[in-house]
Amino acid sequence: MRDAYQEQLDELADALADMCNQVADAMSKATRSLLECDLQLAEEVISEDIRVDEVRAVAEERAFALLALQAPVATDLRIVVSAIHGAGDIERMGDLALHVAQAARRRHPLPVLPAEVAPYFAEMGRVGVALALKAGNVIRSRDLAAAAELETDDDAMDDLHRHIFTVLMDRHWSHGVGPAVDITLLARFYERYADHAVAVARRIVYVVTGRMPGPLAV
């Protein structure tokens, strides 16, 4: 009986780690659709988001069943509660990848990004995808050193985010208000995506240590 229970806990963690892979893939494709004005890829991300939502619903049902039937305590209870939080964060990451793809679709066949800002978004996409994959690995490994790495990686995202604003505010900005509005929102989506990946890793620190790390700057 105890073994079946441990298996259920492991399955819950696996479902969450798989969700991280899904949203990493979504953000990778969404970024490519944005950079390459690839409508088909954007549509793929948009239609696949429902799958992330489904896995989230299943994960939450599993967590609920564990609470109702097994009444976990201590570390096990922290695992289940953190899974409930994590599932929410990861689903949101999927939504944010979806928003990036929607921006690419909305402007198609025109590019959303002027050439001079495209490299920053390529980099934000790379950092975001790496964060999602790392969060998935941290869920599987419960490696605290790896969890701490996400905070540093997120600093790189924050730097990119800030830099994009300096580009927009520069008096040499020649693309007008429309692209600036798109870029403002897109940069925000990537930054929030990264924040949620960090939040997932922080919950794993809580699972292992029983303490949440200090607050995340928002």
Add this chain to the structure above:
Amino acid sequence: MRDAYQEQLDELADALADMCNQVADAMSKATRSLLECDLQLAEEVISEDIRVDEVRAVAEERAFALLALQAPVATDLRIVVSAIHGAGDIERMGDLALHVAQAARRRHPLPVLPAEVAPYFAEMGRVGVALALKAGNVIRSRDLAAAAELETDDDAMDDLHRHIFTVLMDRHWSHGVGPAVDITLLARFYERYADHAVAVARRIVYVVTGRMPGPLAV
């Protein structure tokens, strides 16, 4: 024993409803600080956000203790799990009010908003505050009709949000890129604030009916 347990459940709901009042107050003040360039009010919102975070931490500890010590099932379990979610949503509403106040502070003594868009933000503030207060009432009353009202109120927020973009994109927009970037982010903060209030109300529908309403458009 059973009475003490019911009391704990009620206290948890009360803590969440109080948080709704706190973040309604924060958004009300943040909006005034934005519209009236009131630095002192902005500082108040910024320094008080920590209190929302504290109540959230206490609420989450209570929920955790209930799960560990009382092993609730059925409706009671739904209450506790929904409280965990709700606390996260309401804390985020506080963060978004904080972001509005930070924008007011960043540009002080200059206004963030050109006069022509100020009325839209006054209205978004009013709708947002009303949503937060309604969410608090729904937590207390578990009134499904009131919960459904939040969805309609949120449509008003979405309309305002969309309208602001048409103002920014209009060729008569004369304030340049900087204010447009500020306004884009601010409008997003109000819209997300409303989304989180709706999510809180939806969780109450789940508590009462055992079913989540259909997905929230994001």
